[in-house]
Amino acid sequence: MKIDPKNPADLSAQIAQAIRDAIVSGALIVDERLPSEAELADQFQVSRPTVREALKRLAAQALIRTQRGATGGAFVNRLSFEDAYSQQITTSTLLLSMNAVSFDTACEARYALERACAPMSAERRSPDQLATMRAEIFRQAQPGLTDEAFCASDVAFHRALVDGAGNPVLSYQLAGAVEAMQPLMNMITFTARSREAIIELHGNIADALDARDADGVEAALIELEAYTRQLARDVAEQRRKPA
Amino acid sequence: MKIDPKNPADLSAQIAQAIRDAIVSGALIVDERLPSEAELADQFQVSRPTVREALKRLAAQALIRTQRGATGGAFVNRLSFEDAYSQQITTSTLLLSMNAVSFDTACEARYALERACAPMSAERRSPDQLATMRAEIFRQAQPGLTDEAFCASDVAFHRALVDGAGNPVLSYQLAGAVEAMQPLMNMITFTARSREAIIELHGNIADALDARDADGVEAALIELEAYTRQLARDVAEQRRKPA
DNA sequence: GACTTTTAAATGTCAGACAAATAAAAATTC
């Protein structure tokens, strides 16, 4: 692990990159202890605050964890699926909100990925996951539900559908696509009638999953995508001529 | 933006979270300048090094960028697709390498997602993307190619396929799935014969895309997945009884 | 008016110090 001493700026970034490379390449393995901050400062010939800034960069990516005390220090962290989920969701959400991605583009991507889960989910979904979906459908039918709560329940429903595929890698990859859509969905103020339609389509999905009918799930997802996109178009249209 | 002063540990993490929340919620908008480090230190009632550690955490996630000089400071960064790509790839790669994910699970997820792109790619792929795929197939057929180079070309081929769908959100979501597989693929030392088979399947995919034949692309991808998984099983078998 | 110099503001880095947590080692007690 070496850094370029000729470039005296961004030392902490260089050090972070050097350690990151060591982790990704496998030179540092999970749960291995890094040298203490003082030793790292010595090795890289920088001050301890600079080393600390580098370590905080790595901690922000969940690549290391730190522990105080006599046997403490910085340890290579086993990146958990949960950590990866939340990173993925933050990144995806910001990517969509900051880059003027059209609703259609985001929607298309999300449903394309979700349809990819449909056959596996139809085959493998557990009774528990099906129960979760039914419960969310029930919640969505409650009157007086705020738009935010309705959307949160919508996300929970679709996550259960994705998790039904029983493939944690797939669930991780889809987490961003499903969750990042929520802020965009929130912008579509659902009327009572549109909620009804969505709930019905959710019911169709659940029924098809119940019957382990892969084609049925896919068909219902296609319908739901078409309906969602139409809804977005209508809202955009209304905003254009509000009278 | 407030932090909990009762908990005197992890102050920099708390401050980073407070600013992160402000960005995600939209309270801080793209290109907006944050207060100077000295001002933030004042606001949060902490020292400047602590503020700096918080800012470095955010910089590690590409949420802010810093600029030196009179009109410098920390600015909310527009998260680019490229930044998001590389974060996604790093996270996905580490997730797979650190969590004993089976080859089958990773492979299934990757091909499920890739098949989701097939219909769109068949419809929309540009001649340029098709040419990229043909070029990669040609490269893969070169004798003397290292396993690493073969796999890198494989990744380039599949990325062109995904990009062919013309949906940047989809490309972003799949970047992790496709790229993170490479280290796992590298572990399968391809024999000359297995390379030939893969190249032929790649050719089938390109031909089907050329003909805008969505079903053909999907069928070829299914074949490729089955072949890849069989290959992995064979390698595992050979390792069990190397004689 | 165009160019040069100065200045001020901001980040980047450093050095040294103390606080707090933590586990191992040492001392004490039974």
Next chain:
DNA sequence: GAATTTTTATTTGTCTGACATTTAAAAGTC
């Protein structure tokens, strides 16, 4: 001798104050 308590050393977390470097605006000069 064993169990408990106290001490000690190590390490991270934080603070203070300082200086270097970069950068753009302000002031000065021709």
